Amino acid sequence: SMNTCPWIGFSLDFEQSMCAYMELEAFADESGEYRRDSLEHNNWRTFPDCFDDYCVYTNDNFHGKGLSLITTASNHHRVKELQIPQTALELGYEKTRIAEIPDKGRGLIATKTIRKGERILAAKPALLVHRDAFRQVAMQDMFYLMDLAVSNLPKARRESYMGQAGSMGSHKITDILFTNSFQVTLGGHDGFHYANFPEVSVLNHDCRPNMAFFIDGNLTHHTHAVRDISPGEELTISYVDALQIRSERQERTRNSLGFSCTCSQCTLPKEELDASDDRIRTISRIERELSNVNSKEPSPAMIEEYIALYKTEGLDHNIAGAYTLAALNYNFLGKATLAKKCARLSAEAGRLENGPDAGDVREMTVLAEDPESHWSWKAKADRL
Numbered sequence: 001s002m003n004t005c006p007w008i009g010f011s012l013d014f015e016q017s018m019c020a021y022m023e024l025e026a027f028a029d030e031s032g033e034y035r036r037d038s039l040e041h042n043n044w045r046t047f048p049d050c051f052d053d054y055c056v057y058t059n060d061n062f063h064g065k066g067l068s069l070i071t072t073a074s075n076h077h078r079v080k081e082l083q084i085p086q087t088a089l090e091l092g093y094e095k096t097r098i099a100e101i102p103d104k105g106r107g108l109i110a111t112k113t114i115r116k117g118e119r120i121l122a123a124k125p126a127l128l129v130h131r132d133a134f135r136q137v138a139m140q141d142m143f144y145l146m147d148l149a150v151s152n153l154p155k156a157r158r159e160s161y162m163g164q165a166g167s168m169g170s171h172k173i174t175d176i177l178f179t180n181s182f183q184v185t186l187g188g189h190d191g192f193h194y195a196n197f198p199e200v201s202v203l204n205h206d207c208r209p210n211m212a213f214f215i216d217g218n219l220t221h222h223t224h225a226v227r228d229i230s231p232g233e234e235l236t237i238s239y240v241d242a243l244q245i246r247s248e249r250q251e252r253t254r255n256s257l258g259f260s261c262t263c264s265q266c267t268l269p270k271e272e273l274d275a276s277d278d279r280i281r282t283i284s285r286i287e288r289e290l291s292n293v294n295s296k297e298p299s300p301a302m303i304e305e306y307i308a309l310y311k312t313e314g315l316d317h318n319i320a321g322a323y324t325l326a327a328l329n330y331n332f333l334g335k336a337t338l339a340k341k342c343a344r345l346s347a348e349a350g351r352l353e354n355g356p357d358a359g360d361v362r363e364m365t366v367l368a369e370d371p372e373s374h375w376s377w378k379a380k381a382d383r384l
């Protein structure tokens with residue numbers, strides 16, 4: 001209807017018949033090419049239909065595949081300024097195949113042995129949507145922007161977007177985003193976005209996954225094995241916080257992600273479940289002590305227990321931070337050999353969890369080389 005066409009008045013060339021809730025097909029002609037006018041600049045097309053500060057921007061060549069944004073002008077500028085290396089990594093998938101997994105829909109299965117540390121995927125985003133757009137723009141208007149953003153992607157990209165599973169029903173393109181998105185920040189106080197990586201979306205969740213992921217500064221999503229993986233095993237990542245007990249994890253997947261988690265850790269017999277929850281609570285308690293510079297509690301035994309609990313719990317995908325805390329606390333206590341070992345393990349895990357450029361990876365590499373020159377050396381022992 002007329003009053004759902006807020007662009008009338010500032011749009012130059014759109015007909016009223018183009019208004020509101022258009023089907024996906026409405027944007028593309030037979031050849032899949034775009035028929036809407038737009039402003040060309042530096043490979044980016046900008047569409048004049050905006051709501052509040054949020055507009056649609058599309059780049060057909062981003063990472064050679066195509067990317068649409070629903071965001072503000074300043075965030076579009078940040079993406080435009082990214083320096084994408086010519087040698088950007090391509091997608092993996094070589095040792096895997098997609099298969100039906102009982103109770104989970106499709107998933108990715110290893111076809112060959114995969115070693116800890118191996119890269120599985122390097123995937124590019126198809127869509128970024130500013131987090132606040134969903135709060136500030138009326139839902140029907142958001143649906144309109146989502147349709148516009150996806151329909152303007154190059155045909156192959158649009159098809160891989162539409163091939164992803166939804167979980168909540170309602171507006172399909174929006175459902176797909178919420179079912180398959182990662183949070184990324186482009187920096188600043190206003191940089192938070194939901195990012196969709198179609199090739200990653202085949203990965204199911206596991207509370208004790210065998211892969212870790214990070215998203216680098218060029219908006220590439222990297223997945224690496226954190227354990228050795230056997231042929232036939234499913235490849236998984238975690239969608240939830242590592243240190244949540246089962247009831248919290250279940251609530252999170254059910255309420256925010258739209259499914260009831262059936263992973264092996266969530267379906268253990270009651271006794272084992274209770275033991276697992278107890279370990280999580282103990283880890284959290286020790287972590288508070290190790291993070292508190294004024295605590296006199298930390299001892300080598302406590303640090304050792306902390307790492308052992310991570311191992312027993314199977315939290316290999318989220319262990320870099322634990323090794324960092326262990327390395328620092330060993331160094332506070334003047335235990336050079338143990339500090340060195342934990343710092344090395346932290347850097348090794350951090351490369352898979354946060355990427356080789358992460359601050360912690362650099363810091364721990366430095367500590368591992370020469371613990372006694374690091375600021376943390378006996379730093380606390382002196383004070384206590």
Ligand SMILES: C[S@@+](CC[C@H](N)C(=O)[O-])C[C@H]1O[C@@H](n2cnc3c(N)ncnc32)[C@H](O)[C@@H]1O
Nearest residue numbers: 104105106165167201202203204205259261262
């Ligand atoms: C990102 S997709 C993963 C791929 C999806 N299975 C497919 O068929 O395309 C997320 C969806 O997979 C299913 N899923 C993923 N992990 C699961 C788990 N641990 N337990 C149950 N369902 C899961 C849920 O339906 C969820 O909405």
